[in-house]
Amino acid sequence: MTNWKASGLSKDLPPANVMHADWQGVDLAVWRSASGRLSAWVDRCPHRGMRLSHGFVRGETLACIYHGWTYGVTGACTHIPAHPDMTPPATITATRFEVTERGGVIWIAAKDDPTAPPDIAGFQPLRSLTVQVGEQALLQALAADAPGLTEAEGGLRGTVQIAGLDTQICLMLQPKAQETTLHILCGAGAGPAQVSRWAESLRRQIEDRSAP
């Protein structure tokens, strides 16, 4: 069993970028420094609680957009523009989560988690797509619509017919309150463009059925 949650695809977070991620209902700011180091922090600036995911990366630091407080990869505040000559106290620190990359997926876990993210070797990351149904409803729908997929660590894996080809698919699930994000990876079979269209179509079917 893994406690790590798929939270995005590596290719969607290039160096010097920050994004929001939902981790079990906790809002996180996930960012990659210019040199490529990943961090996942609670999405709340220690200054006045504004969203760090609205900030920007400069070099190896993340700066809050609101008043420019700046944090290094350890989470410690390194600069306060209103007091440029002061060394910020060590107590001003962003709250960190564990974050790592495996198989082109960004994985997040609580601090000091002892488990490892799933091994998804052999699959190419394609895209992330959010479906407006909760995790359980989505799993039921997928069991009906894509019976070739079976539950595996972190999500589902198996073979699906796409454009007339047996296609290896891996879906990593990121459950959110009323919706679920699917991180889609593909192996041998149909091409990425076809798998992408298949996923769009599958989402429409599932949402149409669950619509009141």
Next chain:
Amino acid sequence: MILYDYILSASCYKVRLMAALLGIKLDLVAVDFHPGRAHKSAAFRDLNPAGSIPVLVDGDLVLTESTAMLVYLAQIAGPQWLGEASPQSAARVQNWLAFSGRLNSSLGLARLHDMLHFPADITACRTAGHLCLRELEAHLTQVRLEGRIFLEGTAPSIADIACFPNVALAPDGGVELRDYPSVRLWQRAVRSLPQFIEMPGIHRLHDLKPAPHSGAAA
């Protein structure tokens, strides 16, 4: 060239942005859209009977649709912004210009509802906005698979400028962009264009500016 303009309007910004990217200087005439509703005044409707902004006037030419203004500006100062010459490419650019109208009547109206209390079915606006964003995300996902980033071809075009403002301002109307990673990266590419200009709610990339507090930015 005169642009009848309102600073908070996504459609007016579209035209200001295109002009800036092309190096065209516009004479801006501020219209008191809110709260004055000056665009509905008799005098303004003598210029544009539809009572809408922006309006672009160049000599005898009076344009009242922002996408037509993009075409005009590109024709005179940067035809490469019109997209590639093939029938398919020209038609796809037109498709995006029309699509930008859908963005305006969904995401744009949601924003006017939330910011300026425009009457609207806000749930319907946001739902329609997400539908548009899904289409954009699907297309941009495909574009990225081909190693590109802009909506059509390898270079930015009027298609990007037409669609960008209402997408970038979507959070003002309660539509978050967090589930659209390719849209996020596309927006970043637009914001990185040389001579990009800002409007309230849309900022230049701060990371491209020098650090304010030290000469040696990390």
